[in-house]
Amino acid sequence: MTTLTPLQVLDAAGQGTELPLPTELARLYGSCRLPLRAERPYVMGNFVTTLDGVVSLNIPGQAGGGEISGFNTHDRMVMGLLRAAADAVVVGAGTLRAVPHHVWTAGYVYPPLADAYRELRNALGYTEPPLSVIVTSRGELDLSLPVFQAGEAPVLVVTTDRGADLLKQRPLPPGVAVVAGVSEGRLTASAVLDAVQRVRQVGVILVEGGPHLMGDFFAEQRLDELFFTLAPQIAGRDKTTERPGLVEGRTFAPDKPLWGALVDIRRAGEHLFLRYAFPTAHQ
Numbered sequence: 001m002t003t004l005t006p007l008q009v010l011d012a013a014g015q016g017t018e019l020p021l022p023t024e025l026a027r028l029y030g031s032c033r034l035p036l037r038a039e040r041p042y043v044m045g046n047f048v049t050t051l052d053g054v055v056s057l058n059i060p061g062q063a064g065g066g067e068i069s070g071f072n073t074h075d076r077m078v079m080g081l082l083r084a085a086a087d088a089v090v091v092g093a094g095t096l097r098a099v100p101h102h103v104w105t106a107g108y109v110y111p112p113l114a115d116a117y118r119e120l121r122n123a124l125g126y127t128e129p130p131l132s133v134i135v136t137s138r139g140e141l142d143l144s145l146p147v148f149q150a151g152e153a154p155v156l157v158v159t160t161d162r163g164a165d166l167l168k169q170r171p172l173p174p175g176v177a178v179v180a181g182v183s184e185g186r187l188t189a190s191a192v193l194d195a196v197q198r199v200r201q202v203g204v205i206l207v208e209g210g211p212h213l214m215g216d217f218f219a220e221q222r223l224d225e226l227f228f229t230l231a232p233q234i235a236g237r238d239k240t241t242e243r244p245g246l247v248e249g250r251t252f253a254p255d256k257p258l259w260g261a262l263v264d265i266r267r268a269g270e271h272l273f274l275r276y277a278f279p280t281a282h283q
């Protein structure tokens with residue numbers, strides 16, 4: 001139970017299967033539909049940015065999404081809802097390094113609703129938490145971190161041949177698996193999705209970034225939809241520290257601009273919770 005006020009629904013044109021939200025989650029979020037398809041997994045992203053497009057302050061100890069959203073509880077509630085609805089949560093190693101103590105479960109990100117998230121997962125037929133998928137070329141991961149050691153969720157590291165060799169030099173913690181999706185270099189978004197589907201039958205995949213991984217998913221048009229929280233702060237930029245936006249390492253406009261369709265608008269105080277659908281390579 002939480003004292004959080006419900007999101008104000010300004011426009012909800014989203015189509016698809018209605019999630020069987022438990023009473024408390026339905027009160028807070030309203031109805032939530034995901035356009036699930038039988039033939040392939042539905043891939044959704046979730047990000048929070050400032051009004052001036054900053055997704056990370058990139059300051060040690062202050063590089064997470066919390067500083068961007070203002071540690072907004074509604075944002076955490078939505079993050080938890082999306083994790084609870086997902087078979088797998090995918091993040092790049094850069095995001096793990098920025099928030100090394102994080103664990104990618106619904107209950108971790110918003111503990112007051114842990115029971116409601118569990119109830120939703122049960123209703124969706126899930127028997128365990130979402131698979132935490134960590135994407136890395138180099139494979140230089142600290143296996144003592146909670147995501148690997150806490151046993152809160154099974155973990156799949158998707159990496160290169162070299163990365164896999166490096167990781168397998170040490171005993172892997174229980175529940176942690178490593179697969180090589182490419183011999184060397186960066187993994188394509190398709191290779192990441194294929195690797196996930198090899199270990200788990202998936203219907204919904206949540207990509208929580210960061211910006212370099214997000215760039216790969218956009219570049220290959222493998223993202224069906226972006227859940228996008230707009231936090232009402234101006235973070236600013238100068239030449240001392242690079243402050244990334246939603247996508248890094250790729251450009252699209254003007255040659256191949258990616259335009260989204262706004263399918264849902266909700267509000268909590270001054271924060272906006274938006275959903276944009278994007279055309280995928282399959283359409």
Ligand SMILES: NC(=O)c1ccc[n+]([C@@H]2O[C@H](COP(=O)([O-])OP(=O)(O)OC[C@H]3O[C@@H](n4cnc5c(N)ncnc54)[C@H](OP(=O)(O)O)[C@@H]3O)[C@@H](O)[C@H]2O)c1
Nearest residue numbers: 047048056092093094095098137138187209210211212213
């Ligand atoms: N505001 C938000 O909603 C939000 C969301 C997520 C992240 N962030 C922030 O974004 C910052 C991190 O940015 P980032 O761009 O560095 O994040 P990132 O994409 O998570 O990390 C980049 C690193 O992840 C691995 N990686 C990503 N894509 C890969 C691919 N296709 N193939 C192989 N490896 C891949 C590589 O790791 P190796 O170097 O190990 O090879 C790469 O150096 C952090 O401050 C984080 O808190 C903010």
